[in-house]
Amino acid sequence: MKKSRIPKRGFGWRSSGAQILVFKAWIIFFKQGSSFSKLNHLHQAWISCLRVPSKLRFSLCKGITHLFEVFRVINRNWCGITFKEMSHTTNESEDGMLSKDQIDSPSIDEGSCGGSFVGGSVLKKGPWTSAEDAILVEYVKKHGEGNWNAVQKHSGLFRCGKSCRLRWANHLRPNLRKGTFTVDEERLIIELHAKMGNKWARMAAHLPGRTDNEIKNYWNTRIKRRQRAGLPLYPPDVCLQVLNENQQSQNSGEFNSGDSRHHDFLHTNNYEIPDVIFNNLKASQGALSFAPALPDISLSSMITQGLGSAQMYSFMPPTMHRPKRLRESETLFSGFNGSVSNGLPVFDQFQNDTCEKIVWPFGLSFPYDPDPNIRNPPPFGAILGSHAFLNGNISASKPIPGAVKLELPSLQYSETDLGSWGISSPPPPSLESVDAFIQSPPPAGSMQSDCLSPENNGLLETLIHESHTLSSGKNNSSEKSLNSSIVIPCDIVDSSTLNLCGRGWKEYGDPISPLGCSAASVFIFLYVISAGCIVKPEPVHQVSTPDGEEKEKSTRLDFSRPDALLGSDWFEQSTQCDKDHSVMTDSIETLFGEDFYSDYKHMAGTSTLSQVWGNGSCVWNNMPAVYQMSELP
């Protein structure tokens, strides 16, 4: 009895049933491979995996995952289209690029990313793979959303329910919008945040296709950016708009439960903004008509400063530094460079003017006392450490004493007795939102160009074409005998393709293996195809090139072909020829990376090599021949 050794990073299958199913999927793929849409058959095979007993499911999923990855590497187009169709995800196909986890995803590799034991199985953590996405999508299609904890039980996904829900909600569910926020969306987010505070989920409800996570990330980034730039978080018109709405609702006796909740929330968090804030704001409204002489940033800052910062007397701290890098702001904010980046001339007078009077941009004059603590207590009673401080311009270079939490305020503080100020409230002035300039610009041009790597040129088309050529030509006889138009992968994956494949692997830059965990699997799988009594290894196609190149290239091409490497005869020979062996090992290292290479060396160093890889002795040797699979399509 020969002892079979399962490579460390191979399929690790032990079930002939699983092998059959995956092999079936493989065949379906090539058989149908005349257009990308047919690739869904591979997906169907995947789905069929979900119907097998749970004992086999993992192996199957893993195997199909490897198949996906093989072709994902061979042709990135294939992946983009197929997975888009399969899972309706947009994150991986919108720009035609694959995320890294898709390129070198570890597949379903239990424990590879850590994880926890739940119910005797290891729950995977970390980035989701496309295969996992496919499983989850299929599960939701069948069972609908909800009951996320059952996903792991019923689908074979080694993910906790929370993780599944999150993945679905943020990436997989239909009608998700991905990509940069539009100006309108940004504007809406700002407005919503002004009203709601950090209620991301509620904000997301107002932004179809956007997730709370996206909005949250956007906002957090925005906070950092603007604080570093010393800019207010809310543009003045938003402040005023919220204020207006607030007052309207107050006047009409409306009571927005949501906002009241937020109000309560703020109060329970000591985020109280005294009424005077809005009194001041109202006061400013009356004078906003004077604003055009000033940059928007000034007005914006003033208003938001007035909303809660005790630093309004020193508007921009002298130590305010120019942001190290304002990728977007600097380019889009060029109109304000004079006031913001270059020392804020408008406010320099606040810092330098020794006169005891501050001329407000609103046209109001306030007596100024150098010691505001005496005669001018912090305006509006802003509480140190409260979000009120952070609402406005707090220079990053001037830390706020006390605990500072980036909990941002809602501007929905409606209890203000505005009438006490005796200032009428004109409609909010039409101010160009500073944010409209500061925030992300509309993408220039098409912005997200497809990732046009040299490999992204329809290689699969070529591959498929070749498959047809080969299947209609030399394989005709075998097809007849098989009563099926089976095209064997090692037939169609010609040297040029795989050479490109190799280049692609390098390009992907996986330091371990160009296919990640898949490399060995490809290796094994293709070997199985070769050794599985289906087709004999064929001479490697050689490209006619100048002599010098030709030799090198042919050598390279030879070993670019996993099937060539794994041809049973070839392996026997290679083990007998040191030179060839050396070339081979080098090639393996080049092709599959060090990790697999070490595995290979280990195997090669043992006498079991031929046992493992030898003809008819692999772990797949119990796999029936293709023509014996009656259920083949």
Add this chain to the structure above:
DNA sequence: AACGTCACCAACCGCACAAGT
């Protein structure tokens, strides 16, 4: 070239809440 910083993104974690038992 190496390193640091930043922006962006995805995912995890802990908590709170609601529904069911």
Add this chain to the structure above:
DNA sequence: TACTTGTGCGGTTGGTGACGT
């Protein structure tokens, strides 16, 4: 009523690429 379970939400962390020094 107390407990469990499922779910949602917000905060936080970690990875990665771009860019600057």
